[in-house]
Amino acid sequence: MHVDLVTHWRAGEAWSGTGSRRGDVFDPATGRVVRQVAYAEQADVEAVVADAVTAGERWAAESLTRRTGVMFAFREALARRADEVAAVITAEHGKVLDDARGEVQRGLEVAEFACGAPHLLKGSFSDGVSGGVDVYSLRQPLGVVAVISPFNFPAMVPLWFVPIAIASGNAVVLKPSEKDPSASLLLAECWAEAGLPPGVFNVVHGDKVAVDALLTHDDVAAVSFVGSTPVARHVYETGTAHGKRVQALGGAKNHMVVLPDADLDSAADAAVSAGFGSAGERCMAISVVVAVDPVGDDLVEAIAQRMAGLTTGDGRQGCDMGPLVTGEHRDRVTGYLDAGVAEGAQLVVDGRQVVPKGAPEGFWLGPTLFDGVRPGMSVYDDEIFGPVLSVVRAASYDEALRIVNASPYGNGTAIFTADGGAARRYQREVQVGMIGVNVPIPVPMAYYSFGGWKASLFGDTHAHGTDGVHFFTRAKVVTSRWPDPASRTGVDLGFPRHD
Known part of the structure; x- marks a missing residue:
């Protein structure tokens, strides 16, 4: 079949x-191969980067007004095609259509932020720091970034x-996931x-060959990455x-x-919403609920009741949760259910028993709930990246805090309480970034x-916001004197002072 x-x-x-290697792209709701994706070789990456170097030099020399105009036009183009982008995300990733639309909307917000480049890239000026001296x-942009x-x-x-990299004057080479690559070409359009x-703006598809070619290329000045912790460590190092x-950004x-x-x-x-949205395939998914006594039994029952009303199926058909991305x-992920039971956790809701609204060949696993989970179990320790929610019991706030802070990860956390003092204490004491x-x-x-x-970030700079602007630019400080010919000071070998 073509x-x-x-x-x-x-x-x-x-x-x-130039390469002949290809990868299969699946429709997760049917299990069928719907496309193939070209895999870049080393020579392909080198050719694209060479083009980007030349284009990037010209782009960096463009006026800020010109670059900002392109940013506004990109924002409008993406808004016009948002439904098209969302549809291809659902077709290749499997997440339900409303979730895909939400993803595009959150991306649009960053494009809108980047439209403020004239303000974001402003420097500072100090007049007259010394006699006739201004600072x-x-x-300025970095050049080519990946x-x-x-x-x-x-x-x-x-x-x-x-958007932030381009608004700042850089050229970009994007290496998207080979599992769902088509959205990147819609962005390119x-x-x-x-x-x-x-x-x-350029796109190269592929596997580790393309990734390592970018990581080692002399003309690539910076790399932004999001993925699992082991790969994030490799990318960083x-x-x-x-x-x-x-x-x-790691796991x-x-x-x-x-x-x-x-x-x-x-x-x-x-x-339920944060645990099973996008089939749990989110780095910000809630995968562990720490229930502080005596709320545990009632909370587990309430979660299980809500899970019973969820429908799993084709994301284009109005279901609550779609399939996982590949078989x-x-x-x-299913292997973790077997491991959890073997390690002594209580399987309250078994996602393997789901009856999906979709083709039986789809990559289905329903929402799953474990109770009685403890640190040391694989369902607790590992980033599962699937629709598996674990409940851990804690006797007190202090024990709950110790559990969270003992995790090697520190990406996101939440606290649910009516006590403002407890919430304020938690946000100060927890060792988590968001x-x-x-x-x-x-x-x-x-x-x-x-x-x-912790192990959720390698490097010192976060994504988007002012951190993103700083990451994709480097600073210069200029100390300038335009002396008055009538007030020459002559030769002075002393260390410069600001008198």
């Missing part, structure tokens, strides 16, 4: 590359980085519609060893602490920055 080929994007147009700062993005957000994660010069600036094991005074219905709603990933108070998925708005602590 299937379409997802190509690279080079110098403003589709490009098949001012400015920010963005390596994961399968779970094929539009939103690239949009966390690319939006950039072309916006009038971005060819070669400023390889990129920095080759002299690159790297921000590598997560996000905890939601529920105190006894919390609104039980709100907490249960939040746990291999579904089987990996915190929600009665908010289950604390993803910051675009004008704040996204990123975690």
Whole structure:
């Protein structure tokens, strides 16, 4: 059966590359191969980067007004095609259509933030710091930067980085996930519609060959990455060893602490929504609920009741939760259910028993709930990245805090409580980068920055917001004197002072 080929994007147009390797792209709701994607070889990456170097030099020399105009036009192009982008996300990733639309909307918010480039890139100026001396700062682009993005957000994660990088005057090479690559080409078309010069935004598809080619290329100045912790560590160590600036956002094991005074219905709603949205394939998913005595039994019952009303099926058919992205990933997640039972956790709701609304060949696994989970069990320790929610019991706030802080991850967390003092204490004491108070998925708005602590981040800079602007630019400070010819001071070998 013939299937379409997802190509690279080079110098403003589709490009098949020089290699012959291909990868299959599945429709997760049917299990069928619907496309193939071209895999880049080392020579392909080198050709694309060479184009980007030339285009990037011209783009950096463009006026800020011109660059900002392109940003506004890109925002409009993406808004016009938002439903088209969402549809291809659902077709290749499997998340339900409303979830895909939400992903595009959150990406749009970063594009809108980047439209403020004239303000974001402003330097500072100090007049007359010394006799006839002024000091001012400015920010300049890095050159060519790479963005390596994961399968779970094929539009939103690239949009966390690319608009800010381009608005700052850089050229970008995007390496999207080979599992759901088509959204990247729709973004490329939006950039072309916006009038971005060819070669400023490029896409190379593929596997580790393409990733390592970008990480080691002398003309790639910086790398932004989102993915699992082991790969994030590899990206960070390889990129920095080759002299690159790297921000590598890794894995997560996000905890939601529920105190006894919390609104039980709100907490249960939040746990189900944040645990099973996008089939749990989110780095900000709640995968552990820490129930503080005596709320545990009632909370588990309330969560299970809500899970009973969820429908799993084709994301285009109005279901609550779609399939997992591939059969291999579904089987990996299912293995954790077997391990959890073997390790002594109580399987309250078994997602393997789901009857999906979709083709039986789809990559199905229903929402799953464990109770009685403890640190040391694989369902607790590992980032499962699937629709598996674990409940851990804690005797007190202090024990709950110790459980959260003992995790090697520090991406996101939430606390549900009616006590403002407890919430304020938690946000100060918890060792996590993003915190929600009665908010289950604390993803910051675009004008704040996204990123975690500990093994959830390698590097010092978070995504988007002012951190993103600083990551994609470097600062200069200029000390300037235009002396009055009538007040020459002559030769002075002393150390310069600001008198």
